Amino acid sequence: MRSSHSYSKRELLDSCLRQFFYEYYAAAKKLPFDPERKAVIRELKEFTGVYLLAGEKLHWFIEQYLKKGMTSQLWAEHTCLAAFDLAVNYSRDPEGNAGLRDAKYPPPMLLEFYYGDPRAEELAGKAREALRGGIQRFLANGxxxxxxxxxxxxxxxxxxxxxxxxxxxxxxxxxxxxxxxxxxxxxxxxxxxxxxxxxxxxxxxxxxxxxxxxxxxxxxxxxxxxxxxxxxxxxxxxxxxxxxxxxxxxxxxxxxxxxxxxELDPYGRAGIEEAFSPCHRQNECRQCKYQGICPDNQSGLAPRQTSVSLTVLPSRV
Ligand code: SF4
Missing domain, CATH: 3.90.320.10 (Lambda Exonuclease; Chain A)
Known part of the structure; x- marks a missing residue:
């Protein structure tokens, strides 16, 4: 892990040290860790959640608009909502949409769908509405x-x-x-x-x-x-x-x-997962990309089985 501090590192230090380990050590190519789980962790690292994606798209829209001006509005609005919808469609049925993985900009897998959260559709709908409403408020709120x-x-x-x-x-x-x-x-x-x-x-x-x-x-x-x-x-x-x-x-x-x-760095470099305490909080685990690989996961959800090699999890730890 690079000797740097960032807001995303800080968030993980606050929320769950185990997640910090998966994100910055276990996923790193050159650091030692069970090769089978490392391969899965590297795929999970690319996952995101519906609200994170909506926030990222909202920032992208604003950036385009502020840099390119109002003529970019329709294009930018359409592009970011379409990208959000594509990620939802893909995540609903990754096998049926497997071809999208070869696209120039493949959609990310949304963890709420992947882990079978019963509220996945509802959360995706609310996040999309927040994105759409956020764009409107940016453009029109006096x-x-x-x-x-x-x-x-x-x-x-x-x-x-x-x-x-x-x-x-x-x-x-x-x-x-x-x-x-x-x-x-x-x-x-x-x-x-x-x-x-x-x-x-x-x-x-x-x-x-x-x-x-x-x-x-x-x-x-x-x-x-x-x-x-x-x-x-x-x-x-x-x-x-x-x-x-x-x-x-x-x-x-x-x-x-x-x-x-x-203090944690030598343990991370040696791949010692146990040195990083799990948070044991259901809400945190439900929003965690790594819940399918973490032995201390408290989300209560189980990853959907897929026949494609997107992320074939090893037998449940
Ligand atoms: S599943 Fe829970 S305990 Fe495990 S890394 Fe994620 S947030 Fe932490």
Whole structure:
């Protein structure tokens, strides 16, 4: 595993260390692990969930629209909804649609269908509606449209990769910022969310915005403000300014994550699955790509049997 910290690593460190092991160690070609299970894990790594896919497509739509302008709207909207529908159709019947795997952009398998979640159809329908509604709110909700129109009129960056930041304890920081605008007094960050208004601001994410702005524009990190736009219900959050106290909390959190990754690294490199505690939480397991391979899975679901070699799981562990 690369010595880096990213939001996706952080999410897995928080939710389930075992899943972290499968994603970053067991799936790696060069690291030791039971070859039969490794082959399956490498296939499972490509799976996604209906809400993750809808969120990814919504970000893609917004990126296209902001970069290419309104003439791209119909094309981008059609393309992202069609890609979502294709993944659902494929996942409903991977054997009948086996030819799609040879397509230029093969659809991903959706884990809710693969693992026979009884709510798969319902969840897929809701995720599609969230995607469709999210696009509409982005385009037509007055305050939301006002925000991106104003930012787009000035110096701005869309889907900006975070790179080149100073290392923390030997670890680089990776990330992506959805939309950034800069004017004479501040750097404004916008974070699109598929869901509805809920959690508080993430101090680590705020720290990363601040460090990136400092490097990119040579400004004080406290000139950064961030706001999240919840496209699931059209909530435009109040602007939130980064302050020194929040930076200190973010730094502490980052160093804790890095310490944990360093501690676990030798076990991961040696392929010792048991060193990574399973979460034992049904909700978490139901959204986990690796539930079919994890001996501590609590999802209560069983993978559908398929006659194609998509992912022929070894006998249930
Ligand atoms: S099935 Fe559950 S315990 Fe196992 S890796 Fe996934 S989330 Fe963790």
């Amino acid at each position: 305050p939301i449209k006002g925000l991106w129109t104003e930012i787009k009129a000035g110096e701005h960056f869309v889907e900006q990769r975070v790179g080149g930041l100073p290392k923390f304890d030997g670890f680089g920081i990776e990330g992506q910022i959805d939309l950034v605008g800069r004017d004479s007094s501040r750097v404004r960050v916008v974070d699109w969310k598929l869901g509805r208004n809920g959690e508080s601001h993430d101090s680590l994410q705020m720290l990363i915005y601040g460090l990136w702005a400092e490097k990119k524009f040579q400004v004080d990190p406290t000139s950064v403000t961030a706001r999240r736009v919840f496209l699931g219900d059209g909530t435009l959050e109040a602007e939130h300014a980064l302050d020194r106290a929040q930076m200190a909390v973010g730094r502490a959190r980052l160093l804790q994550d890095i310490e944990l990754m360093k």
